Amino acid sequence: MKSFTYERVDSAAAATAAFTRTPGARFIAGGTNLLDLMKLEIETPSHLIDVSRLALDKIEATAEGGLRIGAMVRNTDLASDARVRRDYGLLTRALVAGASGQLRNKATTAGNLLQRTRCPYFYDTNQPCNKRKPGSGCAAIGGFNRLHAVVGASDACIATHPSDMAVAMRALDAAIETVDAAGKARAIPIADFYRAPGKTPHLETVLAPGELITAVTLPKPVGGTHIYHKVRDRASYAFALISVGAIVQRDGTGRVALGGVGYKPWRVEAAEAALPRGAKPVADGLLAGARTTHENAYKLPLVERTLAGVLAQAKG
Amino acid sequence: MKFDTPATTNPIDQMKIVGKPTNRIEGPLKTTGTAPYAYERHDVAANQAYGYVVGSAIAKGRIASMNLDEARAAPGVIAIVTADNAGKLAKGNFNTAKLLGGPDIEHYHQAIALVVADSFEQARAAASLVRVEYTRGKGAYDLAAAIDTAIKPKASFGTEPDTAVGNFAAAFAAAPVQLDARYTTPDHSHAMMEPHATIAAWEGDKLTVWTSNQMIAWSVGDMAKTLGIPKENIRFDSPYIGGGFGGKLFNRADVLLAALGAKASKRPVKVALPRPLMINNTTHRPATIQRVRLGATADGKLTAIGHESWSGDLPGGGPETAVAQTRLLYAGENRMTAMRLAVLDLPEGNAMRAPGEAPGLMALEIAVDELAEKVGMDPVALRVLNDTQVDPEKPSRPFSQRQLNKCLETGAEKFGWSKRAKPGATRDGRWLVGMGVAAAFRNNLNGPSAARVRLAKSGVVTVETDMTDIGTGTYTIIAQTAAEMMGVPLDKVVVKLGDSSFPVSAGSGGQWGANSSTAGVYAACVKLREAVVQKLGLASDAVFADGKVKAGRRSVALGDAAADGELVAEDNMEYGDLAEKFQQSTFGAHFVEAGVDAMTGEIRVRRMLAVCAAGRILNPKAARSQVIGAMTMGAGAALMEELAVDKRFGFFVNHDLAGYEVPVHADIPHQDVIFLDEADPTTSPMKAKGVGELGICGVAAAVANAIYNATGVRVRNYPITLDKLLGKLPDMV
Numbered sequence A: 001m002k003s004f005t006y007e008r009v010d011s012a013a014a015a016t017a018a019f020t021r022t023p024g025a026r027f028i029a030g031g032t033n034l035l036d037l038m039k040l041e042i043e044t045p046s047h048l049i050d051v052s053r054l055a056l057d058k059i060e061a062t063a064e065g066g067l068r069i070g071a072m073v074r075n076t077d078l079a080s081d082a083r084v085r086r087d088y089g090l091l092t093r094a095l096v097a098g099a100s101g102q103l104r105n106k107a108t109t110a111g112n113l114l115q116r117t118r119c120p121y122f123y124d125t126n127q128p129c130n131k132r133k134p135g136s137g138c139a140a141i142g143g144f145n146r147l148h149a150v151v152g153a154s155d156a157c158i159a160t161h162p163s164d165m166a167v168a169m170r171a172l173d174a175a176i177e178t179v180d181a182a183g184k185a186r187a188i189p190i191a192d193f194y195r196a197p198g199k200t201p202h203l204e205t206v207l208a209p210g211e212l213i214t215a216v217t218l219p220k221p222v223g224g225t226h227i228y229h230k231v232r233d234r235a236s237y238a239f240a241l242i243s244v245g246a247i248v249q250r251d252g253t254g255r256v257a258l259g260g261v262g263y264k265p266w267r268v269e270a271a272e273a274a275l276p277r278g279a280k281p282v283a284d285g286l287l288a289g290a291r292t293t294h295e296n297a298y299k300l301p302l303v304e305r306t307l308a309g310v311l312a313q314a315k316g
Numbered sequence B: 001m002k003f004d005t006p007a008t009t010n011p012i013d014q015m016k017i018v019g020k021p022t023n024r025i026e027g028p029l030k031t032t033g034t035a036p037y038a039y040e041r042h043d044v045a046a047n048q049a050y051g052y053v054v055g056s057a058i059a060k061g062r063i064a065s066m067n068l069d070e071a072r073a074a075p076g077v078i079a080i081v082t083a084d085n086a087g088k089l090a091k092g093n094f095n096t097a098k099l100l101g102g103p104d105i106e107h108y109h110q111a112i113a114l115v116v117a118d119s120f121e122q123a124r125a126a127a128s129l130v131r132v133e134y135t136r137g138k139g140a141y142d143l144a145a146a147i148d149t150a151i152k153p154k155a156s157f158g159t160e161p162d163t164a165v166g167n168f169a170a171a172f173a174a175a176p177v178q179l180d181a182r183y184t185t186p187d188h189s190h191a192m193m194e195p196h197a198t199i200a201a202w203e204g205d206k207l208t209v210w211t212s213n214q215m216i217a218w219s220v221g222d223m224a225k226t227l228g229i230p231k232e233n234i235r236f237d238s239p240y241i242g243g244g245f246g247g248k249l250f251n252r253a254d255v256l257l258a259a260l261g262a263k264a265s266k267r268p269v270k271v272a273l274p275r276p277l278m279i280n281n282t283t284h285r286p287a288t289i290q291r292v293r294l295g296a297t298a299d300g301k302l303t304a305i306g307h308e309s310w311s312g313d314l315p316g317g318g319p320e321t322a323v324a325q326t327r328l329l330y331a332g333e334n335r336m337t338a339m340r341l342a343v344l345d346l347p348e349g350n351a352m353r354a355p356g357e358a359p360g361l362m363a364l365e366i367a368v369d370e371l372a373e374k375v376g377m378d379p380v381a382l383r384v385l386n387d388t389q390v391d392p393e394k395p396s397r398p399f400s401q402r403q404l405n406k407c408l409e410t411g412a413e414k415f416g417w418s419k420r421a422k423p424g425a426t427r428d429g430r431w432l433v434g435m436g437v438a439a440a441f442r443n444n445l446n447g448p449s450a451a452r453v454r455l456a457k458s459g460v461v462t463v464e465t466d467m468t469d470i471g472t473g474t475y476t477i478i479a480q481t482a483a484e485m486m487g488v489p490l491d492k493v494v495v496k497l498g499d500s501s502f503p504v505s506a507g508s509g510g511q512w513g514a515n516s517s518t519a520g521v522y523a524a525c526v527k528l529r530e531a532v533v534q535k536l537g538l539a540s541d542a543v544f545a546d547g548k549v550k551a552g553r554r555s556v557a558l559g560d561a562a563a564d565g566e567l568v569a570e571d572n573m574e575y576g577d578l579a580e581k582f583q584q585s586t587f588g589a590h591f592v593e594a595g596v597d598a599m600t601g602e603i604r605v606r607r608m609l610a611v612c613a614a615g616r617i618l619n620p621k622a623a624r625s626q627v628i629g630a631m632t633m634g635a636g637a638a639l640m641e642e643l644a645v646d647k648r649f650g651f652f653v654n655h656d657l658a659g660y661e662v663p664v665h666a667d668i669p670h671q672d673v674i675f676l677d678e679a680d681p682t683t684s685p686m687k688a689k690g691v692g693e694l695g696i697c698g699v700a701a702a703v704a705n706a707i708y709n710a711t712g713v714r715v716r717n718y719p720i721t722l723d724k725l726l727g728k729l730p731d732m733v
């Protein structure tokens, strides 16, 4: 770990101002991802701005009938909120399928969206990795890539985004509210939040340097049956091989987002029209243009079969 | 004491304390976090500095240049140790690759430097400033690609690479039912909780290391050889060990580098291996490719048994002895086994819990299941039919005791085996459900083991031996042994372990620790009893009970024998040739029920039962813990554990506990263990055997067989992950 300086701020404005003052700074929230990466020198910020105690820890109703979730709401609190459990069950189910109780007690809404990939080569600083060291190559291509992306990947990077929560947020059409260094606020639909790896896999979101996430908003509830099926080799405490988050209405229509298949929670709205016809056409639409390796091709049938199981479960 | 004739009745047979389910005597220390593990021994030496290991970034080749300037200039740095400045170092007998590499690199993350600094953070930060240029060499990393170059290895630990009895080829060719199948098992990591860790300090030319080590005397000897100093100048202290599973049988880089770092910095130095180094810097269980051929009559009698295994290791290393159990497990007149060894430039392969049998049974016990199906017989019945009471390769040698059939039959009854349906026929909602069985087999090994016992005026008995407790419960069984022998309650016994200044024990490994170390304590207690009766002037048949020594009408408090000074006795248990006359092994049967999600192929174990026949069970509570832990590890081997090899760069990619998955609680819903009531007089006066490794043997195959029974899909390559089932599961509804 490189030496760094540290400050704790008490307002969003102070956070972005601190960033402007100290180039090379990073925000730190729960620290459950950033600190691990700093110990391995994958991230080497010279200054940490602790935003974990900002008063962004409330879940409030919005005028539109939805919810505004503060950026610092802990994953545990979000999952157990009565309104979330009642109206956005998919979110609760996705959250509790992730990490462990202790981690969820620390992890924040903003930090969860911004957690970095679990590609094992990204974690080994001896290995080439375009995401960690732009231009060095991608060790996962041609290496151990059973866990890697099948859609949206590039010749520079085939990493997946590991978040469970983000899959639910995507299906729920969440928007991410931010404020930048100049004090300008904006709301970014989650569909536009993550950047495709292309030639620059180290750039993962559309956030500008120093732009602070303040909240995530959910539109008003859409009803339906909410199911999150996370498929993994062991029963708990593992990242998804793939996951399916679905909201299915009585008439068989609905929404589906996937985890563990691409650089972002994967949703193709056009494919959802086929939901009443069963899993296959939806999976085909979701995974159109998929590129697999010798080790991760199983993810394509796995998505289809898992989705079929989810739809059967939704029917009850 | 020499043990060369079968044991007769002795004080242990009273079983007032031995054989009773007993809580760990050191348990409260562990549950309250006050048992001092190596890295936490802040009190043993003042002014400890921190060492951080730099591991090689390449798997094979040379260090072209190494620049230490930036690291030296970093804050807090006291010293940097490299092969260039460490002086002459030999290689330990138990090490295949050097613990400190350079300029030649033998494997990925081989230690090439230790940076010592005032704080851990400073040492770690400076370690990343050591600038190394490498010249990559060409290495071999792919076992499947290397088996054509594999050679017949030398015999190791008395295990010959090849055996043959009768005419296997002819009998197999003539067999009405034949099975010929290939199985693979991957590289496994011990993945124990406590990393390798050491604090080292020098006083003049005397070295003390506080470390985490299973085999104290071996490791003292190896460190003396490596450093080129007399054994007498080295003291090891390892009272608490947070798991080892074979990963701590030998010295690793932490011990050597802490010693060198302490010398260079003239301060005590502590070193722990971070997780990634545990996986690529230390040892692992090597992957195997195995071919099993079984020939049988139409009614299931084995006539031909063939088992071949290929594994790889660094030059100078040894094979994974995966055919070992096949030499002994089933009857059959014509047999062959063979092991072949390829050179692989991956990290060093070595012992992990039940080396040989664990991966060997993963293959053999699927093969037996496959054969049973071909014959059309129940796999329990087929195993029972092919039981042998003698060593099948040397029929003049009987097993000392062998109740494999009783394990199988008891287990079948208790588990509800008769409810097992044909493959793919049982459903529970979305789950396909099946049952599997496998035999467990692991040899019993005894080793010489010494102990010292002290009797104080207070009646307290103190045992000292360099034996280790690696989380198995050794403290407790040693206390039980001494209490039984001296006729005192458990709380009147103090046990001190893991210090090389104590008498040399058998150590912990190969499931030899429990029987061997308690036999050593037995021998020392026999001597102490003699000293007591002599001191008290009692008849030699005096009875030791209730804290008293009684002979005829006289009854004296035990402590009185030490009224004018502590009584001390020491002895070493040594063994004659009973282990040659009798084949001493441990047996078991594993039963598993598994569910497979018909849609996703996710596999979850639902129930497990082990029935074990392993001699006298000294502490049923600790033994049960050992077996359920081993069953859990076996489930891991079946379903998830695999070190993923990067065949281009030559290393294990998933080198942390996020990537190398071992079972969590949710994977293990229900486990049961039954011990058959046994006492084997040929093993030692304790009449015990080992059990800690038996528990893992066969488990993975029982899981594999349950998955087959659930789905009708036979997977012969471990781990059995859902991607291997997916294309073959029944069509979706």
Ligand SMILES: Cc1cc2nc3c(=O)[nH]c(=O)nc-3n(C[C@H](O)[C@H](O)[C@H](O)COP(=O)(O)OP(=O)(O)OC[C@H]3O[C@@H](n4cnc5c(N)ncnc54)[C@H](O)[C@@H]3O)c2cc1C
Binding pocket: A026, A027, A028, A029, A030, A031, A032, A033, A034, A035, A051, A071, A097, A098, A099, A100, A103, A106, A107, A108, A109, A110, A111, A112, A113, A114, A115, A162, A163, A164, A165, A211, A212, A213, A214, A237, A238, A239, A240, B658
């Ligand atoms: C062992 C383990 C297992 C796990 N398993 C799972 C799992 O199964 N599923 C899953 O989804 N996740 C899993 N996780 C990941 C976990 O969910 C994330 O580590 C956590 O959500 C990150 O939140 P945090 O608040 O701790 O983020 P931090 O580590 O504090 O920050 C993460 C990133 O977000 C940035 N950041 C934080 N707050 C803001 C803000 N307000 N504005 C802008 N940038 C910000 C930081 O600069 C940093 O780059 C696991 C983690 C661990 C360690």
Ligand code: SF4
Binding pocket: A117, A119, A120, A121, A122, A128, A129, A130, A131, A132, A137, A138, A139, A140, A141, A156, A157, A158, A159, A201
């Ligand atoms: S997949 Fe991406 S994160 Fe992984 S090695 Fe390649 S570039 Fe790095």
